[in-house]
Amino acid sequence: MKTKLTNAKRLTSSNEFVNCEILIEDGKIIKIASRVAEQADKTIDAKNNLVSPGFIDVHIHLREPGGEYKETIATGTQSAARGGYTTVCSMPNTNPVPDNSETLAQLFHKVKEDAVVRVLPYASITKGLKGEERTNIKELFEQGAFAFTDDGVGIQTANQMLQAMKEAAACGAAIVAHCEDNSLVYGGVTHDGEVSKRLNLPGIPSLSESVQIARDVLLAEAADCHYHVCHVSTKESVRVIRDAKKAGIKVTAEVSPHHLLLNETDIVENDANFKMNPPLRGIDDQEALIEGLLDGTIDFIATDHAPHAEEEKANGFIEAPFGIVGLETAFPLLYTHLVQKNVLSLQELVDRMTKKPAAVFGLPYGTLEEGAPADITIVDLEKTAKIDRYQFASKGKNTPFHGWEVTGFPVMTIVAGKVVFEEDNHA
Structure with a gap:
């Protein structure tokens, strides 16, 4: 099964953003390009957010x-x-x-x-x-x-x-x-x-x-x-x-x-x-x-x-x-x-x-490269919210940062090509 990430942006080594699409198959990244022509069984819209390892x-x-x-x-x-x-x-x-x-x-x-x-x-x-x-x-x-x-x-x-x-x-x-x-x-x-x-x-x-x-x-x-x-x-x-x-x-x-x-x-x-x-x-x-x-x-x-x-x-x-x-x-x-x-x-x-x-x-x-495991985090660098410990998935609520307003939240996490977390309003 092939999965394609579209409307993504990645960081270059010079700390600049470039638009990209990523093709995933059998848990690995098989192609990263500005546009991937191949068809995929599933498409994920990254909504112009950052894709990170x-x-x-x-x-x-x-x-x-x-x-x-x-x-x-x-x-x-x-x-x-x-x-x-x-x-x-x-x-x-x-x-x-x-x-x-x-x-x-x-x-x-x-x-x-x-x-x-x-x-x-x-x-x-x-x-x-x-x-x-x-x-x-x-x-x-x-x-x-x-x-x-x-x-x-x-x-x-x-x-x-x-x-x-x-x-x-x-x-x-x-x-x-x-x-x-x-x-x-x-x-x-x-x-x-x-x-x-x-x-x-x-x-x-x-x-x-x-x-x-x-x-x-x-x-x-x-x-x-x-x-x-x-x-x-x-x-x-x-x-x-x-x-x-x-x-x-x-x-x-x-x-x-x-x-x-x-x-x-x-x-x-x-x-x-x-x-x-x-x-x-x-x-x-x-x-x-x-x-x-x-x-x-x-x-x-x-x-x-x-x-x-x-x-x-x-x-x-x-x-x-x-x-x-x-x-x-x-x-x-x-x-x-x-x-x-x-x-x-x-x-x-x-x-x-x-x-x-x-x-x-x-x-x-830890790398976003062709041939690497498809471990990918999509981050909304614009999203701002207050940390709310009562919304944690963890059983532990013990944080000194409760109530802090912060920006830049992961909205999707992919492990070996499988989506393991997706923010409710991201899809």
Whole structure:
């Protein structure tokens, strides 16, 4: 079956729009031209909107198995599709943890049954995320694990991380790290700064993140391993990663939309919708993250979509769990506050949500080219609306961006040639 996209516009490498039509067959793009003469079984009118490669998010939490009251594979991937994401990578902090062949196989089966977008699951570095006994990295990687992480917890001992890196390097896998030295957290719930003092909340020092990154880049150099840093949040972390890249170490990094767009001063009251780990840092940290994204120190953007039940988040900073949702708000927030304010070009933003994460992890997605998988996001760059968390497909409503007016919304998402999301009034 052939599908043709008409009345579309795509970005050129010089950040200009050109009109195009796209012909899709057997899940692949077979032709892109200003006009495609071939007939198709189905025609989709893009209505003069932007066609982009499908967005890729290498850091999301689907909560299933074990946390289905927060999110499921079905609701989480519907949320991804609404946000324009065609490929997502799910973190292993579930119950049970995908730390052995059997639990990983069960997860793949559930993904095949329920996911509406492509899901690439992580396996854990250690059994049960306890930091004590390593998983069989080679076996799990050969079984299809995307990469290895104990996300949510930092690996506390250097030798444990070194051995994991050596095992990952031996089979070509990446180690992906939530960087946090527990001995420097001090029971904190927000950044150790002005706001923690004003609200009388225990603070998390920046050093708890950056000191573990500094340790790990040296371990990665010794192990010759691809080491990827999750959700960078501090200026010191950016400096360490920049220096490590200059030294030729195989380190890559991501930043989350909320750390680019918010800082600790945005927390005006004890509202746990602003509680995430790592926390919102200082203004100088926020500026360093933007600079790092612009100069390539930080490779791409990932949401760290972390849904929680509304009653959990109602408990204030001390009691509520860490995390906010992000799949359905990422593009319009970043387009409004980075592209429209001339911080990034549209092409730079799209690249950091598509081509760059694909390149870092060697994925065959993230490009809009003939022969590539037909993963396509159609975006209405003119549509302006207020973010309404009660309209999310995600079970999680925990966002600090509720009520923000933003522009630029995905209106259709296509995965391997199949429409998985279509805005009601787009057709």
